[in-house]
Amino acid sequence: MIQAENVSFSYSDQGPTVRDLSFHVGKGEFVALLGANGAGKTTTVRLIDGLIRPTTGRMLIHGADTAVTSVSERAKHVGFLFQNPDRQICKNTVREEIMFGLRTVRDDESEEQLNARCDKVLEDFGFTGEEEPFSLSRGQRQRVALASILAVEPEILILDEPTTGMDYRECCHIMDRIRRMNEEQQVTVIMVCHDMEVVLDYADRALVMAGGTLLADGPVSEIFRQDELMEKASILPPQMISLARRLGDGFDQADTPEAMAEAVLARRAEGGVRHE
């Protein structure tokens, strides 16, 4: 579905910002892109979306090279949620906003079909359509931006720090909705995220970047257990993983509070928690 082949990209002649990236993401995967500030994450997702094109190497979406497909063609397949919803929202009501995106991307469909898509997504997100986006909270505006992307039904969803600045409830709202799309419609998700607790809860696989290169690619829970890698990438693993690792034997696979509780009970049944 997404194939990066030795992709490098330079913003200027100062040398490449991302270097020799190669990875493949299949349909229905939920992948997190991790790394410190300036590691090249946003550059990488912009390359996937085709907003920028590789200086060398190839980026293929569905086998089609982003160097030759048009932005409007790709917009049918790829939805991009920016970190700041206000860069995305441009209309005065939620309905107008959603219809604007639909008309732009689904330009081959009738007005009735577009209205039906709009009604469905409004109901799903609990909007009447008459709300004015700029009088809503930031979290709600992020939901408006997400609704207008999902209305188009993209096969690939790119999220660049989707939950920054949100409170816990808003974060769960957005992330649960994204997970539902991923599970029910097999939408492929690529998420840049600095919140490792969110990554552990929602993503299955992680790509780790540092200094513009790809350091590692693997299951999230395995990636977080590699101390040297975490240090190199300046990532602080989720508390649950750090705790599990400190507790050692029998706790190694405890990634969730439930698994941790079970491991504690099992240890107790064996005759108490061992002190090392």
Ligand SMILES: Nc1ncnc2c1ncn2[C@@H]1O[C@H](COP(=O)(O)OP(=O)(O)OP(=O)(O)O)[C@@H](O)[C@H]1O
């Ligand atoms: N439009 C641009 N022109 C020139 N340099 C840029 C541009 N955008 C980003 N860069 C540089 O490229 C490098 C990688 O930036 P990028 O935005 O991809 O990092 P990031 O991993 O998304 O970081 P953050 O976590 O801070 O969002 C940085 O050194 C940045 O200064």
Ligand SMILES: [Mg+2]
């Ligand atoms: Mg970024």
